[in-house]
Amino acid sequence: MSTATSPSAPTAPGSRPEPEVTPRRVIAYFALVFGMFMAILDIQIVSSSLSQIQAGLAAAPREISWVQTSYLIAEVIMIPLSGFLSRGLSTRVLFTISAAGFTLASVLCAMATSINQMIVFRALQGFIGGGMIPTAFAASYLIFPRRLQPPIMALVGLTVTLAPTVGPTVGGYLTELLNWRWLFLINVVPGIAATLLAWFLVDFDTPDYALLRRFDGLGLALMAVFLGSLEYVLEEGQANDWFEDHMIAAAAVVAMLGGIAFFLRAFTARTPIVDLSAFRDRNFAVGSLLTFVLGIGLYGLTYLYPVYLARVRQMNALEIGETVFVTGAFMFLTAPVVGMLSRKVDPRRIIGLGLAGFAVSSFLLRPITADWVFDELFWPQALRGVSLMCCMIPINVIALGTLPPERVKNASGLFNLMRNLGGAVGLAGINTMLQSRTDLHAARLAESVQWGSAVAQERLAAIAGSLSSVLGQGGAAETAALARVSAMVGRQALVMAFSDVFVTLGLIFAAMLPLALLVHRPKGEGGGGH
Known part of the structure; x- marks a missing residue:
């Protein structure tokens, strides 16, 4: 060859x-x-x-x-x-x-x-x-x-x-x-x-x-310990109550020690298993940070929409797929347009537009309710699809397109790793925030649904009355009514937590806008050629 x-x-x-x-x-x-x-x-x-x-x-x-x-x-x-x-x-x-x-x-x-x-x-x-x-x-x-x-x-x-x-x-x-x-x-x-x-x-x-x-077996072992333990903590932490779980706590310590040893090895080995020198290039370093944040949005929102539709709207897999396909359709339509624009327009402007669009698409979900379905979710999903392409394409070109060809292979691995780690960190943070905010909102809502509340009593009585024809008069209908009200409170708390998560993601993307100004516009040689 x-x-x-x-x-x-x-x-x-x-x-x-x-x-x-x-x-x-x-x-x-x-x-x-x-x-x-x-x-x-x-x-x-x-x-x-x-x-x-x-x-x-x-x-x-x-x-x-x-x-x-x-x-x-x-x-x-x-x-x-x-x-x-x-x-x-x-x-x-x-x-x-x-x-x-x-x-x-x-x-x-x-x-x-x-x-x-x-x-x-x-x-x-x-x-x-x-x-x-x-x-x-x-x-x-x-x-x-x-x-x-x-x-x-x-x-x-x-x-x-x-x-x-x-x-x-x-x-x-x-x-x-x-x-x-x-x-x-x-x-x-x-x-x-x-x-x-x-x-x-x-x-x-x-x-x-x-x-x-010159294969560095020790460097590979240290990298495997570091990244494997870190990924385990991020993937399993929320489900296992984070550091309250002994395995999660132990894995976090192993990840920290493994990370320190891996970086020392990477900087001192004659031929490191992963060459970190690509981060000395400002475009690559900033592009990697942007793709880390993009991973949060890509994997985080890909996860959030189906969870909302399943847990709040009780949709099955097929119904969820038909609802969330909007983002994919708009990505497909936008990709060739952004590809052509990237040849004529400063990619930093396109990145800024994409980050702003991503923030707006998240803020549009702030007033979400338990009744939102396809129509209400259409425009936030459409804007997210367009914004993903506006971010992804020029970030790739800026991060890798200015590097010499001999450094592209190694840098490509690091670049893709940053996106995956962003997704893992994002999912861990989203799950943790979703659970904690649901508990907080449930506690606050429960304060207004006390036995002394006239509104709560009226609502319970109305539900019990509607159930009495099926369950009969007495304790069964009242117990079923109380369970239904409790479920309504839990669902509303969950929806409010979703709103909080969407707003937080919007703020994260808005905060990343200044990073687009730190990169140099690609010109001259790098990557594959001219």
Whole structure:
């Protein structure tokens, strides 16, 4: 394999020639992007079907969450490691191994007969599949010249944001129409196709086997301890009462000590497993912070909408999927427009517009009530979809497009890691805030629903009267009426908590607006070319 360049491509003195765009490379690139889509989709595809998987595997309620947690922990370790492996093995070999291993692990997940098998196979699926995400990201800057990177980033941005958005919808349909095992079997044919296309068509870089001989095993172990423990704390903390749980407290200590040891190793090792020097580039550092915050919004709101519709509106998976598909539709429509604008407009302005739109889309949800459904949620979702594209595409170009090609692979792993960590931190914070604010609002509402309240007494009497025809006069109707009022209080408290979370997310995105001013507009050489 060799890195071909076009003999006719115009070059400036002292600069690298532009990469040659050939049909072979375009097809290979689409195979990489599709593999990335599968790996990201599988994070969320099980989220709407956990109860069915739990029943099928006879799992305990506390065990079933590990179907997602094991995948995320393993994936978050592989993502930064993939930069080193891609340089050592080449994009062709690493992606082929990742796609083939992901496909095999998907089959194993579908064949699992116990929750323990499922957890192991999901971890394997996440670890191997995690190599596809930054590898496809980096290829965008190695295959295409600079003038084509904004529209290419539109495709990448759409893939990264659309996959987790439609994951619950796709999972709900597959489980309803077939069964939960098809959540994994659906990967088989596309996985085989991506594997074969990558092996036979990818040709744009060469392996550096000497790098593999300097593999830092200790650095990998420390990174795995650090990121694995951190992801465990973030994923399981809220459900286990955070540091009141001994396992969570112990994992937090391990994450802190592992993090200190990992960073010391990364800064002192001759060939670190992850090169952190990319953060010296201001565009990359600011872009990574912005993508961290974008991860909060991407994964946080992808989680919040279905939770509201399920817990407050009592919708099933199919109804939820049909309601939340608005965001994905508007992302799909907006991506090519933003890709074209990024070539003509200062990307900092587009990022600012996206952050402002994201904040407004969250503030629009402040007056949410228990009666909101598709119509009321349409415009906040539509604005969120547009804003995601306005943020994702130019942030990608600014963060990675100004780096030299030899640093893109490693930086791509770090960049994608920041987005995933943002999502994990965001989900942990959202769940914690949702629970604490629900408890607070429930306590305050309960103060106005005391026995001495005339309004409460009238409401109880009215409900008891409506139930008396079914339950008869006396204590049964009054008890049922009291239970119904209690449920109404709990639901209203939950809705008020949702409002608080949406406002908080809006404030976070509004606070990020000044960061757009700190980056330099990309110009000159970097990434893939001019």
